[in-house]
Each structure stands twice: as C-alpha cells, then as structure tokens.
C-alpha cells in the first residue's frame with residue numbers, strides 16, 4: 001500500500017544529512033519562544049562561543065546564519081572580496097565546482113586549478129601560482145577541505161605552508177562543510193581566514209544553519225570588500241551579536257540542538273572525535289579491500305575519514321547498488337555525483353556514528369552489491385571491518 005512504512009529504522013549512510021542523536025532530537029523539541037525576551041541574549045552569546053570548539057579557534061569571530069553550507073560560501077566570498085578580484089580555487093569534485101560557479105556568478109576572476117577527481121589540493125601548484133603573482137593580484141585562495149564528491153581530504157595546513165613559502169598575503173577561505181566537527185581542523189594554527197560548515201554534517205543536526213568563522217584578517221578585509229551583501233553581511237551580525245542580538249529571527253530549535261550537539265562533542269573530546277572518525281573510516285576501507293574493490297581516492301594521503309567512495313567494477317552501474325540498498329534493506333547510500341554517476345557509491349560515516357552502526361551500513365552495501373551483480377563473497381568486507389574494530393575500538397568512557 002502507498003502509505004506503507006517499513007518496520008525498524010532507515011539506515012542513513014549518506015555524507016550528510018546524517019543521523020541525529022536522541023539527545024539532540026529531545027533538545028530541539030521546544031515550544032515557540034520569543035528571542036526578544038531577556039533570556040535569549042546570554043543563550044545566543046553562549047551558542048556563538050560554543051562553535052569555536054569545532055573550528056579549533058580562539059581568535060576567530062563565529063557567525064551562525066539560518067541557511068545551508070552554500071550560504072556559508074556566499075558569506076565567505078561577499079564579505080571579504082570585491083568584484084573582479086582574482087581568486088584561486090582547486091576543482092576536484094562537484095562541491096568545488098559549485099563554489100567556483102558561485103565565485104564566477106558573483107563577478108570574481110577565478111583561476112581554476114583542475115585536479116583529477118580523486119585527488120586533492122596540490123600544494124606545489126599553489127605555491128608556484130602564488131610565486132608568479134609578483135604583483136599580489138590574487139586576493140584569496142579557496143580550498144574545499146573535504147570533497148564530499150570523491151572522499152578526498154586536502155591538507156589545509158600544507159596549503160597554508162605553500163602560501164607562506166610564496167610570501168603571499170591572499171586570504172585563505174576554506175569549505176569545511178563535510179570536515180569541520182569530524183576531521184581535525186585547526187583554524188588558528190593554519191591561519192584560515194574564513195571557515196564554513198553546515199548543520200547537517202558533522203554537527204549531526206537537521207539542515208538549516210550555516211556556521212562561519214572569520215579571522216581578524218578577514219574582518220579587516222571586510223572593510224574594503226565591495227561585493228554586494230545583504231542577508232549574509234557580517235556587519236549586521238557584528239552590530240548585534242556582541243550584545244546577544246540577531247539581525248533577523250533565529251532558528252531557535254536548531255540552536256538548542258546545536259548546543260546539545262557541541263556539548264556531546266565536548267564530552268567526547270575533539271581528539272577522540274577525530275580518532276573515532278579515523279577508526280570508522282579505516283574499518284570501511286578494510287571492508288572495501290575485503291570486497292576486492294577500489295577506493296576512488298588512490299593516494300593514501302588524501303583519504304577522507306568522513307566518507308568512503310567505492311568504485312564499482314567496470315560494467316556494473318553503481319546506481320543499481322544504491323537502488324537495491326534502499327529498496328530491499330532500507331539503507332540510504334550516496335550516489336556517484338555528476339561525472340562519477342554510475343561509477344561509484346558513497347558511504348558516509350561522519351557525525352553521530354559508531355562501529356556497530358557502520359557494520360549495518362557495510363553489511364547492507366555488501367548485500368546490495370551482490371544484488372547488483374558485483375561478484376563478492378558475502379561477509380568478505382564486513383569480516384575485515386569487524387576484525388579491525390574488535391581490535392581497535394575504544395572502551396566507552398563511562399563504561400570502564
């Protein structure tokens with residue numbers, strides 16, 4: 001029947017939106033409230049302060065916009081740059097492509113550095129381009145930290161080193177949408193000027209908030225930046241946020257959820273959060289090896305700990321795997337995007353995730369691949385992952 005809902009739960013393994021913890025769901029379950037009542041000011045100041053944890057910053061100014069990661073991109077560009085400004089951006093997947101498209105539509109002069117999809121930001125190329133820019137015309141270097149299309153994590157610290165080696169003053173703008181809160185991010189140490197993320201990724205909230213942090217240098221650049229900005233204007237936030245006010249209606253239940261989510265990250269400890277993501281990703285990679293399949297990302301230095309992108313063998317449409325997973329096992333896997341469609345599927349394991357949850361995702365992927373005609377032995381991937389996790393899983397802090 002049309003209204004039939006399968007028993008049990010959906011197994012959500014896309015790289016965002018991700019699974020929302022019960023604690024966060026409960027925290028968001030609040031009646032309508034007035035953000036102009038006196039309680040809100042301290043609450044919102046605490047919200048902003050909380051977010052510094054995920055960026056690894058003490059120095060940057062955080063902003064929270066109702067919106068999504070894409071809005072965060074727009075705020076990063078519009079608040080720091082002027083029409084016609086030259087910017088560099090690597091392109092190695094759909095998200096870097098879309099960010100470049102936004103830059104062009106805003107009237108920026110983009111130097112696009114195309115890299116194979118499956119590789120990351122090449123620091124030597126960056127350094128070379130910056131060295132050649134003797135007149136310092138390039139105003140920003142834009143890097144997608146974790147390309148969610150390909151499962152590739154670029155090395156932002158190394159990009160900063162390349163910029164320093166070229167003694168270049170450009171701003172460093174980073175899309176951390178599928179990294180911040182899951183993968184190590186050291187905004188102050190790497191001297192990132194604007195960092196961007198969205199609520200439905202590592203923070204494990206519903207979609208609807210864009211998180212942005214700006215360095216003192218970015219706020220200085222704002223003073224002469226001429227791109228038009230209205231909704232995402234930092235200046236409106238800077239005028240209101242310090243006293244706990246907002247320029248427009250805040251998404252209150254999302255803010256409650258965010259506070260709970262960051263509380264959970266704090267309880268776990270960010271180093272443990274990063275270690276958990278690495279452990280989960282390693283297990284997923286062992287499963288891929290056990291299946292006898294290949295990761296899209298060939299060079300270990302780029303491999304993402306927030307998602308795993310698996311190539312299906314030649315002649316087997318990866319969409320069939322994703323379809324079977326959803327139709328038979330209530331498992332949501334990520335499809336291959338644009339030029340990778342039909343060639344790969346994506347397993348997201350960021351945010352609110354643990355080993356046994358991921359076992360279910362890997363087991364379902366295994367069954368769905370067999371359904372789609374991939375010649376794999378049942379258990380061949382799962383056995384590798386569980387062997388690894390049995391040996392490496394950490395004892396839960398409160399259960400020792």
Ligand code: PLP
Pocket residue numbers: 016068069070071095144146147148175176177178198
């Ligand atoms: N950047 C990356 C790396 C992403 O993965 C996404 C979304 O998946 C975006 C940007 C766009 O974010 P949103 O869909 O929240 O606007």
